[in-house]
Every structure is written in C-alpha cells, then in structure tokens.
Amino acid sequence: MTRLPAPLQDWFDARGWQLHPHQRAMLERAALPSLLLIAPTGGGKTLSGFLPTLAELAAEPRDGLHTLYISPLKALAADIRRNLLIPIEEAGLPITVEDRTGDTSHARKRRQRAAPPNILLTTPESLALLTSYEDAARTFAGVERVVIDEIHALAESKRGDQLMLALARLQTLAPGLRRVGLSATVEDPAAIARFMSCGETETQILQADPGPDPDIRMLATDTPPPWSGGGAAYAIPAVLEQVRQHRTTLIFHNTRAQAEIFFHNLWLANEDALPIGIHHGSLDRGQRQKVEQAMVDGRLRAIVCTGSLDLGIDWGDVDLVIQVGAPKNVKRLVQRIGRANHRYNAPSKALLVPANRFEVVECVAALEAVKAHALDGEPRGPGPRDVLCQHILIAAAAGPFDASDLYAEMSAAGSYRGLTRAEFDDCLDFCATGGYALRAYDQWRRLMQRPDGLWQLRDPRGTLRIRQNIGTIQDTDTLKVRWKGRGGAPLGEIEEGFAASLTKGDTFLIGGQIVRYEGLRELTVEVSRDAHRKPKIATFMGTKFATSTQLSDRILRLFQQETWPGLPAHTAQWLALQRERSRLPEPGRLLVESFPHDGRQQFVVYGFAGRNAMQTLGLLLTKRMEEMGLAPMGFVATDYATLIWGLDAVTDPVPLFDVRALENGLGTWLAGNAVMKRTFRACATIAGLIERQHGGQRKTGRQATMSSDILYDTLLKYDPDHLMLRITHEEAMRGLVDFSRIREMCARVGGRIDHVRLDRVTPLAAPLFLEPGRVPVNGSAEERLLEEEVTRLLTESGLAEVTSRPEPR
Template sequence: MTALPPSLERWFDSRGWSLHPHQRAMLERKDAPALLLIAPTGGGKTLAGFLPTLAELGEAPAPGLHTLYVSPLKALAADIKRNLRTPIEEAGLAIRVEDRTGDTPGSRKKRQRADPPHILLTTPESLALLTSYEDAGRTFAGLQRVIVDEIHALAESKRGDQLMLALARLQTLRPELRRVGLSATVEDPEAIARLLARHPDPCAILEADPGPDPDISMLVTEDAPPWSGGGAAYAIPAVLDEVRRHKTTLIFHNTRAQAEIFFHKLWLANEDALPIGIHHGSLDRQQRERVEAAMVRGDLRAIVCTGSLDLGIDWGDVDLVIQVGAPKNVKRLVQRIGRANHRYNAPSKALLVPANRFEVVECVAALQAVRDRDLDGESRGPGPRDVLCQHILIAAAAGPFDADMLYAEMISAGAYAGLTRAAFDACLEFCATGGYALRAYDQWQRIRQRADGLWELRDPRSAVRIRQNIGTIQDSDTLKVRWRGRGGAPLGEIEEGFAASLTPGDTFLIGGQIVRYEGLRELVVEVTRDAHRKPKIATFAGTKFATSTQLSARIVEMFQQPDWPELPAHTADWLRLQRDVSRLPEPGRLLIESFPHDGRESLVAYGFAGRNAMQTLGLLLTKRMEEEGLAPMGFVSTDYAVLIWGLDAVTDPVPLFDLARLEAGLDGWLQGNAVMKRTFRASATIAGLIERQVGAQRKTGRQATMSSDILYDTLVKYDPDHLLLQITREEAMRGLVDFARIREMTERVGDRIDLVRLDRVTPLAAPLFLEPGRIPIRGEADERLLEEEVTRLLDASGLATVGGGTG
C-alpha cells in the first residue's frame, strides 16, 4: 500500500482520526485502470478518492496537472476545494488545488491552461471546453488520475455522455490515465462500472460497509391528506413542529413551483419567526450563495429546496430531511435522506409527507424499498448522437483529426461502444455539410476533409463559436427578474411563456416573496414588492419527475395484500372500498373502469406507467377512440392512470390498446406536434446546428424557437430522413413522450384487459376528477353536441318540421 506523506499521517493523528477500511482499500488499489467506489453518505468517499493523489504527490510534488476531479455541480467543486485545502494546508503539503467552472474568471482560466494546478476541480462542460483547445496536449501532459464524483447523477443524463467522450479524449492523450468513480446511490454497479471504464476494459468495484439503516418514516398528521394536489399545505403545522425540534431541516420538493408555494405558506405560519430560507435553481446565484453560507454557519433552522441541494455537499449540521410529495424515485430519495447526519455510521433521519391520498400509498411503498435497499433506475440505452456531433466539432476545434482514430476513441466510451461506423460517418457528414437540405448554406458547413485525409475546421475562426456553445444542459426560455429601478438587485428567473402572460399589476412568487409585475425592460422583468395580494405562481423550469417503474410495481403489489396495516386508516379504508365496489389493479393485467358521470361517459385506464407515458397514452387512446367513432371529449392523466370522458361508453377496450396502431397514431401525432419542435430545438442546439451564443450576444428563447421552428419545418418538408429528425424522434420517444413505457405495458399485459362497468365513480377514480391539467379533444363529439343543441332549439321553437323538404 502506498503510504501517506508523514505530515498528513501526523495531521490525521492530531485529530484522532483513522482511515476507514474502504479508504485504505482505495490506497491499496490505486493502480487499477478503473475503480468504482460505492460508499454511504458521510463515509468519506471523496477523501477516499483523493488519498492516492495525496500519497503520490507527497510533500514535494512535480509541477503540472496530476488529478482531475469532475463534479456535476459547480457548488460541489467549490465545497471540495474548501475541504481539501484544510488537510493540505495544515499538513504543510505543497499541493496546489484550484477549481475551474463557469464562474471562474477568464484570466485564471487562461493561466490554468498554461500552468495547471496539481489538482483541478471542474464540471463536464468546463472539461469539454478544455479539450477543445489546441494546447490541450500540454495542459494534460502530466495527468494521471480522473475522479468522477456523484457518478450516478451524471450517468442519467447527456452530461454524463459528454463527460465520457471527454475522458476518451483524455485517454488518447494520456493512455495510462486511471479513472475513479464515486457514488453513494447506485442501483446497478455493473452498469455504472461499464460506463466508467474504457471499453472493453473492466472496472473494479469496491463497496464500503453501507452503515446503519436510515431512520425514516411517514409524517402522521391529524388532518388526512386531500384527494388531489401537490402542495401538502395540510401538513404545514406538523412540519413546523418538526423544524422546532431539530437543529437544521432540509425540506425537499419535486418542483420549484411547489417549493415556492410551500415556503410562502410556511413563512405565513411561522409565528415563532424561525429563520428559514429557500433554495432552487431559478433563484439568483448570489441569493443561493447567501442561503448556502447561512446553512454552513448554522444560521438557518429550515431550508425549503429542490434537487439543487441533492448532492454530496456538507451543508452544516442538518439533522432532519423532510421530503414533501411522493419521492417518485427510490434512488433520489436515498440521496436526499443522506443529507441528514452527514457522518459515517450515523443513521440519517427523514420524514415523508404525502401531498395527497394516493401519495400515502406511494410513500409507504418507497419506505419499504429503502428498508429493502432496493434502488430503482431506468436503462438509458445507447449514447445520443447529438452529443456525438458536438464532440466531433470539439475535436475539430482542437486541431485536424483523423476520422478513423476519432471513431476508435468514441467507441471506447461505454455508452457509444455499439456505435456503428455508418452512424459515425452520418454524424461526420452532418458536421461537414449540415445534411442534404442545408448543404447549400455556408453557415452549416463547419468542417472539411483535407487532401491528406485529415479533417479540420472550414474556417478556423469558428472554433470560438463552437466553444461558446459547448454543453448539453438546455436552458429553458427564461427572463431575468429584478427589482425595479436603476441597479435593481436580481431575484432570479421565470419562463418566457409565464412572463408573456403577465400584465402590469399581476403578482407572482419568487424567492418566497410576492412581487408585482411592472413591465419588461430590455428583456428583464421588473418588479416591485407587494405583500398583500394572492400571487400567481411562476411556472419555473425544471424536471417533472415520473414515478419509476420499480416503485409503480411495488404499489400494484401492495394492492394485492388482504389488508394494509402499514397504511393510515383513512387510506386503508379507501382501498378496501375500491375493492368492494370495483377491483384493484393487478400485476400483469390492465384494469379499465367505465361509468357515467356528470352527463358524460368516463373511462379510466390504470396503467401505472409514469406521468409522461400516461399523458401520451391519453393522447393516443383518444385518437384511437375517435377512429372507432366513440367521440371522446377530453382527458387528464397522473402517474398511475388516465381519465377520458366523452359521449359513448367503451364496451371493448382491447382494440384500443393495439400496440401497432398506437405507435402509428404516435407517428402521426408527433409529426407536427410542439413536443417534436421542442425536442428538435434541444438536439439541434447540442449538435451545433443552432447557436444560442453568438459573440457576446445570447439569443432569447423566442429567437431560438423561431430559428429552430423554421429549420424543423424545412427539414420535414425537404429532407424527412435528415439525421437531426432521426435524433429528434429518438429523443422524444424516450424523453417527453416516454413511449417505451407504453410499449412495455402493452406487451406485458397483452389481451389481459379487465373492463369493469359501474354505475358511478369509483374511489380510486375519484381523485382524477380533481386533477388540474385537463386536455380537451376537439372532434366528432363537438359536432354531435352542436347538432343535438341545434335540434333541441328547433324542437323547442316548433321549426324542426318546417321547410324540411325545400331546396
């Protein structure tokens, strides 16, 4: 085992600390080409990742970059820098540590390329940018190790694909480079190991003692949760009681808008004036940093937050985590729980607060999954090709490249191991010409092949624009919000669409404050304080989580129990009543309920496929019903069901779920749908067809939308097999539409569809009638209703038989 520098050993001794077994194991296995460490939150896994680096650099390190640390969050990189500097400085080690993110000044970034520190802490985007420079070979000349922290978070997104392509480039520059991945929550270690390793090389997996089970339960309140909704306002008094009983409480929400609403109501009920804060990604960076600093100092008793505080930053003395709303995903819940009692072998303490009656069932299922250490996750499939196109442009910005060598480099990245040469060549051709319909335009002819066979930028000056647009995070179309007046302080951002709906005098919530919209000035929303009116709610950007398939399966399995002693009485009684008047959904079968309600015929399909998939299923089923002449009028969906109302009762639902016809209907629906245009804009931006940043100017969301819509319509008309249209369909199918879940559901169920005809609304269906977001269907039903109304009026006036035979 490599020994630590004596001064660092003495530093550990002075604090009475000793290395944990997994930290010693990291030192022993420091020479592994790829190593994945899975250790519990608070188990010192980040220090474990750095111990081999500190041992190798010792007390007299050679100049140059030795270790690169990659984090999903800028704040996490800054936090690690603070934590690393303590042992380095107090042990007197001559090791230079710096971070490099979007917040780093340009002068320091330029210096880091020529004179890199021993340890550089960065993000996937900044690393991709570093690899795009001609002097990348010099910058990374001494690189020996790469540490990817919170690798599970990166593995689930295009940022992870971008990172692995960048690591493939680094491995070409430094063939002996060693890779280390760190995570506390991994449902499939082998899959993460394959992603981390250089394909086809193996990756060793080191699992630490998971520590004690978390102390996690569901918050019990005197008031039962409402039948629908996501705010959990009923639980405010009980949540405040928990805040009073603990030092620091993190109160997580699944969306930013829900966090704003809850914080506002919590503040109004906070009669003890407890110091509480709010933190989410739409708030101004300075405001977020003030909240973070207050957390570290221990000045706040509670922080209402979203996924912005999910990951492994040590936020002071947090001793309780509250999750408001069903967690939707067990792995995310475990990650959030780990923010409490952030110490090794100390059980985390957490409470779940269901927002409505059905979420009580989901919360209990999630609690069981946590206790069984049964994490969930979705397979992402092959690496997306829009990211691959961007990587080709990054390679060209760094200098001429050989296509064969670049292809070999790309297929060494796990997600792209199955990439065919034909698919690579199609991306290369796209970068060179823009595709058949666009090849006549110079702006999309970005690279060319030289006489010697190497590829290079057609115009070397375009390297600057490529670098300005590197990244896979798609900004939502947002506008800055500031207090009115010269030099007004920034508050955060709201979506353009929401801003367009405002008129002067309207109020909305941001940062927990009610503000009054005064006007739009130079693309900035100007507001003033208004604490006396009921606000609108800003439609903040951010992920709308869908319940995982594994958690959904647990819920359906719970329904099969003869009774539910683990559920509150009100919820158990609700399920028993459902079983008495109808039936409960069963594994491997699809329950359909049909009943009259409010003068219409209603149909409920309990698919349990997640919100996006159920929304898509609603669209496709109503389309199929129109084809069958059943006159649907509208639908609404949740994670577990879709409710459709119309004029006619469905007597045979099996033909409606024919997979081939559903998919055909999807293709027709997608062709001109806004979902496709939105997905196209995202993929076209990543692939470099659309630039959001040109020089010092950044396009507004509306400008980018207009550009992408024109391009989309042009390609659909003149080049329907264009590479980007292929990519767009792939992305829409697995993202916003989530058709894979519908396919899995229909294939699993087959013709085992149970239609239950009833004379009234059932207990399980009742909450659906209270759901917001109803989508009307304009079609045959409107015509029939209009015809009936005209006939009624004619009958009432005695004109129905007058003039019937005139021409």
C-alpha cells in the first residue's frame, strides 16, 4: 500500500500536513514480516507505526483484533490512545481503540478477551497475562500486526525478553503476524533487529533523516560546582533563570532522592512563585496524574523529574530540557533531550548541569559524544533463564503443551535463539519438580506429564497463582505514605528499611514536601505537615546508573589532551595540577596511587568501570590485601575510582589484580553475602519459586525476604548445583556486582599498571575523601566540620591554589 485511503488523506489535507518520507516508506513496506524504524524524537514515529493499520482498517473495516501496540509505560499507552483517537474520530474511521494495563478494570479486561478492539494498547506484562488464558487462541486469532514502541528501552531489560517470548507465542497462534519496532535512540540497529526477529525471519531497518543536531551545552553558573556531592544546589539560581526564560522546562535527575532534594531547594528559591511540579515513580499515582494533566494544560513552568518522563510521552509545550548530574549514558541523554521541541526538524534545546567538579569532565565528554552521534550501550547476553521458567508456567496455565513444540517456539524468540534443548529441559524440570532438593514438597511440584506425552499443571487451581505473579519488574520493599487521619490522602511510597529507621517526630521529603513521621498503622506510614525543620531524605531505590564504558573511554581520551579549551578554567587547572603532581589515567593502562593521609596509608585505583564494578573491586581488593597482610580498614567507590585506606602501604599492586584470584575471591564472598541473597530473591520470584502474591494478598517485603533467605540457605547446603543458584550467580556477576566490567578492565590493562607513590593527597584523589560515608560528621556542627575538612584537603592536595585562581576573561 503506497497511498492513504481517502478519509485519512482528507484529514491530512485539512491540517495542511504531508507524510514524512519515512512515514510513506512505512506504508510501502507494510507487508514486510519484521521492520525496525529509527526516527528522531518528534518525527512522528508512533503515527508511522500505526499508519498501515489505519489504512488497512479504513479500506477494509472488520471486527476483532488487528494490531497490538506494546509500550514500556502504562502512561505512554494511555497517551498514545488519546493521540490516536484524534485522526480516527476526525476522519470518521470505523476503528475501535482501547488500552489494557494494570489500571484497567477487571470487567473491561474480561470483555477485551471476548471481544477485543481493533487496536489494543498494552504492556509486556499485560500481554504475557493475556497469553496465559485458555481462550488466547480466540483472542489473538485475527491479529496481523504488533507495534513495539521505544523498543530500545525494552531490549535493555528482562521485560524485553518476556515480550519476545510472548510474541513467539502469538506467532504460533497467528503465523502471519507482522512486527514493527520504533525507536529514536539505537546504538546498534543490527542487534535490535536480531532481538525483535522471530526464527529465521530477518528484520529490515529503516532509518529516517535524523534531523538537525540538538542545541546542547553546559549551563553557565556564577559559582563553580563543588568538589563532591550530587545535589547541584550551587546551580539553583541559574536554573531558575532558565525556567523564567522558557515556557516549560523538564529538569531531569538520575535518582528520585536527588529529584526530591533539588525540587525542595528550587522551591525555597522560587521567589516569583513560578508553578513547578515534581514527578517520579515513588509518588502516588493520583499525584503523578495531576502533574501530567497540568503539563498537558500548560499550567506548569517546570517539572523536576526522573526516568518516569524519559520516554515518548508528549506532555505540553516543553521547550527546554535540563539534565542535572552527569548523564552517565549518552543514549539516555539523547532520549531526554528529545523531550524538548518535540517537532520534526526542530532542534531540541538542552542544558547540562554537572553536580560536582569531576562531572564537568563527564558532561563535556557526553556533549562530544552527542555531537558525534556516538550512542552507547552494553551488549546483550543470552536470554535469562528465570524469565524462561516463568514463560513455561504461563504456557501451562493456557493449557497442556508439547515440550518439543514449546522449545521450538521459545528458541525462535529474540535472545533465546541460542537456547539448547538441555537448557530448556533443565528449566522444564525445575517448573515440574522444583529441583532435587525441593521435589518432595507439593507446592513446587507444579507440572506433570500425561500418558500422551503432553505437559499440564498438576493442580488446575495453580493457574490463578501463576497469573497473579506474572512479570519481571522487581518491586522494592516499600510502604505507602499517607497523611495522618481517617481517609488521609496518599503521598507515595518509601523504602521499608528507611521507614524502620524513623522515630516519631523525624522529618523527610516526599513529593517536594517536608513531612513529619507520626507512626506506622496497618503497614502504612502516617505523616503530618512540618515545613520548618531540616528533613531526612527518603531512600528511593529507583535506578542507580553507572557511567557507560563508552563514555568512560571518552573521558580517558579527553585526559590525554595537552590543554583543555573545552573545559571551564577551574576544571582544566585541576587536571593540569594532577598531571604536574602525579599523572592522569590513560586508555589501556591502570593508574594507581599510594600516599599517606590522616595517619593511614591510602591506595587509589582509577578503574573507570562504573560505580557497581568499582564498589565490587573495593570489596575484592580489600579481601586480597587482607590475604597479603596489608591490613586494609575500609574503602569508598565512585564511577571512576576506588579509595582504600589501611595500616600498610601497597608496594607492588600487580598481584592484587590477578583476575583469577579476584574471581575466586568474588565467589567466596558472594556465597553468603546479602547481595547474592537479594539477587536470588529477584530471580526466584521471576521464575515462580517465590510468590509475590498469594490468595490475592501481596506479601510484605519482610515476609518475602525471610522465605527467600531460608530457601537460599537450604539450596546452598543441600543442592548447590540447583538451577536457581546457577541463575543467581550469573545474574549477580552480570548485574549487581558488574564483575564483567572488572574482567574487561583487567583485560584492557593487560598488566600495564602505573603505580605512583607520593607524600600527600593528589588533586584527582581529593574528592574521594568527601564522598558520603568517608567523612563521618553529623549533628549541628556538620556544615562547619565539613567545610574545615574540605579546606584541609584542598590545601594538602594543592587544590586551594586552583580554587583561588581567577577565571580567565
């Protein structure tokens, strides 16, 4: 199909619009079995994905499901429905559109299964749930297309693996199913194309004109950033001035806690009472929806937010994006930049605000990467087997299955194309028996093989339990927060551990408000208003980003310049002083420094492997140092370095970085560590060994942790080769501890270690002493003691001289 049906063409003409070249190309290639469109934000990607559907249904109206739209966010699905209804209603097309997410009523969900709309907008979790019903074949009998929006975001997590397994099921039910992937930020198009293909079918890639480069730079401030910290309070006046100069500004942060702190400080400085909101995933849904509606209505001048507004939701007339804190990842930065001037061929406008002096360097490296169109991303490994186990249970909930047929179906999906039959059978045995150590317990003997060879649920009542626990998103252990009093309005959620640390009268920030803890009632934190005291900060888990390896490489290359005209003078002088006093880290080499400070021997490793990996490296190096009799006493880690202090100086660092010894040490450390137990709980929950919900009741975090810890200890003692323990080890190595980055760092360095021994703190090491937890000061003297510590460090490292030098004019 190369032409739009008359009603659609008339609608375009009435608005004075013409199809973009990539939108016309999508119509021309509508019959392809699999197609990936990469188009800039504001380029009409979503409409491009739907045009063939609208054209086909306009030309040949029909009942039943024609197109599935998959979104990574419930809010995005609702937003797309609103936008999609505009051309449908104004062009008078006989097309029905509905969304189906966790917010959809039970009655409506049942009706959608029996009589689905022409276009159903949903999420990976809801689609997986739909495939678990006995009537799935009837529901999906006529489906012809699936549109996967923001596919890059799904491909980065287990939600993407779950989605591809569900689509493999749909491909069996509807063999002619055509797939369309949409994204603005794909660093490796060929990898995403392989990910979304099914079996031997190849995905064609269509790349639209990327449009003009964004207008992006660092925000100029009167005050230089501090040497450490992540709040960027120094930039509040400059940020407020930018808000005054623009219609709507999105102010992105990397964590929810940082967003809360910044919003609080911004509001205190907001003397003009500009309407400013806050939006993040731990806030109550009602509060988020109020902010979203205010954005749509144009009633807000700024929104302090996190990744909750990263993706393609088109809220209001945003003309500026501010990223507070180093972006950590170029692809994420480009995605966020695209929220501003959300129009085709209009340059997005963005400002970066480094939170501290080192982040100035990272921001400059990120700016260079954006200008070079160099996106980053980590290569995907094989499909995780905990998701595979969950999908086997989903298949069983839908009815009896043949193991060979299911294996063929699953091994055609995305990252499971390398799945061996032995690996599949291992997962099937786990689902059927629970594994060697658990097969005596009925609750884990969930499947049985019939005389005809088909597999089915041992107890049909298990279908409800399976459906209640579908999903790969892991909840943090949180408690609801409400205003005190009967019927108190909800505010959001805080972590269970943080709530346990509160005593009556303590204050904390949530939703930009200072609230006073009054007590815990029926697993709900009750609070009252208290605007006059310094708050604690609620510990929101969210996502803690690590600097990408590609961005780290750029920083190392930037260090090798003779001078740094692209850096502010204060930062360039800092790096020059580091080169003068010691040396700067280099690509392909590992810089380590040792020097005395505060009566202890200090050892600094500049690994640039990301926070998780540098944290793990600190644990492993201190263990190695203990074995070598070096008496380490503690460590602190950032994205770029690990600082270890102890009683004895390191004279030869080479033996410390033996990869095999580090890996052995990691295995020993992990076996009984809380990190491993936390990873086990996540994997076991996805695989169905541990239930998040039972009998319609959600378990508390403490209940789930206790049961998972008991299971972990039992398996470790009686069945150390259990499938779940193997999966847990793989996930821990790849995720929380990021050992692959340590391994990559050691391979990149190849024994080329530059050990510089000095008599005092170096300029690059000085900020490490100011990291949280490193300077234990508290109480009313906190600010004065911290200021004294900063002054002492700056003087000792030579940075006081840099700080006092005038900026060149």
